[in-house]
Amino acid sequence: MSIREEKKxxxxxxxxNNCQHGQGGCWCDTVKFPKYILDLIPNDKRGKACICKSCLEKYQK
Structure with missing residues (x-):
């Protein structure tokens, strides 16, 4: 998988994840990801791709 594909x-x-960074803005630019959700990301995947909207909603509940 290429880096470009991995970011999606x-x-x-x-x-x-429906990431639109570099294409005029992304939905995730307007939301706050709580630290406890970011802490769920495996160490080897941190800082490489956006969390999808479904996971954000799922883990906020």
Whole structure:
């Protein structure tokens, strides 16, 4: 998997994260990710891709 493809995969669920960085803005630019959700990301995947909206909603509950 290329780095470009890896950036489109949610590090929590492995699905498309719908990231639009570099293409006029991303949905995740307007939300706050709580630290406890970011802490769920495996160390080897941190800082490489956005968490998807579904995981954000799932883990906020």
């Amino acid at each position: 995969i949610c590090p929590l669920c492995g699905q498309d």
